[in-house]
Amino acid sequence: MPRVVVLTNPTSGKGRAARVRDEALPRFHGAGWQTTALTSRSADDALDLARVAAAERPDVLAVCGGDGMVNIAMQALAGTGVPLGILPAGTGNDFARYFDVPLGDPAAAASRIVHATTRTVDLARIGERYFGGVLAAGFDAVVNERANRMRWPRGQMRYNLATLAELRVFQPLKYLLELDGEERSVEAMLVAVGNGPSFGGGLRITHGAELDDGLLDVVLIKPLSRRELVRTYPKLFDGSHVNHPQYEHHRVKRVTVACAGIVGYADGERFGPLPLTVEAIPGALAVRA
Incomplete structure (x- = not known):
């Protein structure tokens, strides 16, 4: 039985x-x-x-x-x-x-x-702690912090309202990235590290990420005006933002993300202030779904 x-x-x-x-x-x-x-x-x-x-x-x-x-x-x-x-x-x-x-x-x-049947998938790991979805480490993380403080509304609309509220004051951030050992300094609105393709109730920020390829998908959205960010936001629901000229994508086994004053969130949970180092752990989890 x-x-x-x-x-x-x-x-x-x-x-x-x-x-x-x-x-x-x-x-x-x-x-x-x-x-x-x-x-x-x-x-x-x-x-x-x-x-x-x-x-x-x-x-x-x-x-x-x-x-x-x-x-x-x-x-x-x-x-x-x-x-x-x-x-x-x-x-x-x-x-x-x-x-x-x-x-x-x-x-x-x-x-x-x-x-x-049971499928074996990868996880991402920060220190001794795992996540299965996306690490938000920029505008998306700031939105997540605001959304988590909100008691109303429920569901996706909470993230939409938090996004609009943060747009009024948000400025591009200065990041230091280490992508499989290669350092890079860049300004961006956000950096997201995906084991899976979406966060925030279906926002496909790391569209195309596969759960069993042994790699992390690192997405940068480089500086945008507030108006352009508002125009681009709906494209996250179907992944068409990947065609935007300010979109940048890397596939790596390990990434370190550093940025002053930003707290990283993954699977909706607070993982702590940057810098954070994320590594792919192939075949770490069995899922019956």
Whole structure:
């Protein structure tokens, strides 16, 4: 009998995660899966529960929450071979989007876990901490900080409003990059380091990034006027910004990003002030999706 451990962050999506869990569990039961449901009280508690669950070697550790909850599971599952399952219940749900996991349909997401095969993908690592999506390290990070302080609205509109608010005051930043050992000094609006292609609920900043190529996609958006940045922003939803003359793209195994006064965010989580060094870790995570 297959066994799934379902780990829930009850605060994700302002309580939506608990409802998602309650709709998903009957699908596992109906498919004959043995289920264990765990509820975390904090981020630290969730990590402890995920590590204990991974040590018991279930067939799947399914997390019910947003990208932050998925990121916590990555810390416990990286290198173990225990597959991650995703029951999306957050704001952005970008990692779920990478695998076309149904959003807003918990039963369908659970069925995906039951019937899917397991895929092995890369992770990115900063120190001892992993992420699966995109490191935001510029205008995007400043927007993320503002969006995280906002209580309203929910979903993508929160990032859109935060973007408009920051546009009024934002200036290009001076970066020092080290790309696979080659140093580069550059002015840019942002630098993004992608293991996956999107962040912020579907903004495809590192469009074209592949989850299993063993490489990081480093994207620079060089200085733009505020008007041009506003015009370019909608193109992030379909990846057509890659044709803009101020777009620059590198694929590397390791990158260091330095810029004064900027805090790096990845998977919606605060990773700390720059400089940060990111390296690709091939085949680090199994995902059942």
